[in-house]
Amino acid sequence: MAENEDGQEKSEDPTEKKKSEARKKGQVTRSQELTTLFMLLASIIGIMFFSKDMIEVIIDIMKNNFSVERNTLFDTEQLFLHFKTELAAMLYALIPLFILMFITAIFSNALLGGFNFSFKAVTPKLNKLNPIKGLKKVFGAKGVIELVKSILKIGLMGSIAVYFIWQFNDEIYGLSEEPFPGALIHAMELITWQFLLVALGMIIVAMIDVPYQIWSNKRQLKMTKQEVKDESKSTDGNPEIKGKIRQKQREIAMQRMMGDVPKADVIITNPTHYAVALQYDTEGSGAPVMLAKGADLVAMQIRNVAQANDVPIMEIPPLSRAIYYSVEIGQEIPAGLYVAVAQVLAYIFQLKNGDIDKSTKPDMSDLPIPTEYQR
Numbered sequence: 001m002a003e004n005e006d007g008q009e010k011s012e013d014p015t016e017k018k019k020s021e022a023r024k025k026g027q028v029t030r031s032q033e034l035t036t037l038f039m040l041l042a043s044i045i046g047i048m049f050f051s052k053d054m055i056e057v058i059i060d061i062m063k064n065n066f067s068v069e070r071n072t073l074f075d076t077e078q079l080f081l082h083f084k085t086e087l088a089a090m091l092y093a094l095i096p097l098f099i100l101m102f103i104t105a106i107f108s109n110a111l112l113g114g115f116n117f118s119f120k121a122v123t124p125k126l127n128k129l130n131p132i133k134g135l136k137k138v139f140g141a142k143g144v145i146e147l148v149k150s151i152l153k154i155g156l157m158g159s160i161a162v163y164f165i166w167q168f169n170d171e172i173y174g175l176s177e178e179p180f181p182g183a184l185i186h187a188m189e190l191i192t193w194q195f196l197l198v199a200l201g202m203i204i205v206a207m208i209d210v211p212y213q214i215w216s217n218k219r220q221l222k223m224t225k226q227e228v229k230d231e232s233k234s235t236d237g238n239p240e241i242k243g244k245i246r247q248k249q250r251e252i253a254m255q256r257m258m259g260d261v262p263k264a265d266v267i268i269t270n271p272t273h274y275a276v277a278l279q280y281d282t283e284g285s286g287a288p289v290m291l292a293k294g295a296d297l298v299a300m301q302i303r304n305v306a307q308a309n310d311v312p313i314m315e316i317p318p319l320s321r322a323i324y325y326s327v328e329i330g331q332e333i334p335a336g337l338y339v340a341v342a343q344v345l346a347y348i349f350q351l352k353n354g355d356i357d358k359s360t361k362p363d364m365s366d367l368p369i370p371t372e373y374q375r
Helices: 016-024 032-066 076-113 131-139 141-167 169-177 182-221 225-236 239-263 297-308 317-326 335-353
Strands: 266-269 274-279 289-295 313-315
Touching: 016 182, 016 225, 032 076, 032 182, 076 182, 141 169, 141 182, 169 182, 239 274, 239 289, 239 297, 266 297, 266 317, 266 335, 274 297, 274 317, 289 297, 289 317, 297 313, 313 335, 317 335
Parallel strands: 266 313
Antiparallel strands: 266 274, 274 289
């Protein structure tokens, strides 16, 4: 299990923030062996498609160079111009192959970790010049693994080279006896076969290296429990401060809710456990709206504010519980409670209009409350 510099065990998976910071630093999963494999495959494809043009250019260059006049050979300026022209022709023939290799290098490098360019990764760091840290890398676990990988890769590639020379021994030696330009074409075919055999060997190397690089990068990004806690604090804030913020938000919401209680048309209570404040807006949708609700101490505070502002209070336990559990502050009451609430509001508006006396107490014990709203 990986450990940090303080010796703490890195047992936690990296967070998204840790992964993002690692990408900014250029620390992403990369496999050099996978890139080498695709470069070899691109070389094979390039030789197959562009070898004809390259051979024609090579033949022209050889013809031109073997027919250079004596005056040109002894004139430095003319000789330079001559070779400059031949070099330009050769480079022009190689441009398609160079472009193919360049594109392959970019996309093969991004197969595992995606496209990522980091200035931090290319910024010179003085601590990299520390010989002690350099020795630790060389003789550390990662250095040993890289050494073993290199030995195995060299052994495998060497074995492939020996096999190729042994298998095509006669053809390689026979190139000197073949007529030109047939020998050059034959040599290109042998190079293609050599690259193909090496690519087959690199497939084995890449199949081993890719899982290792994925595991190694994930292992390096692992975090200790303390690092996860510290990151959580820095990202989400200190729990104590967050608690104080939530408490302040609740206080503000409570003050706002209590400020709406005087606007209510009626307060319906349990009588002591629940209290809900309703307002009927005739200019709105026509459905009563809940302005405030609370239980226990909050319910008592709602009743006190209502009494201080002469808001009627009615003790109807079944209806108060039904509204408390089915409606949120600022919402209209559900259609199933329209009839029951309408009877309460009708009585309240009759009181306000003076149509009936306060001493008149209607029987509200049997209001029609649907079963799904009963609590």
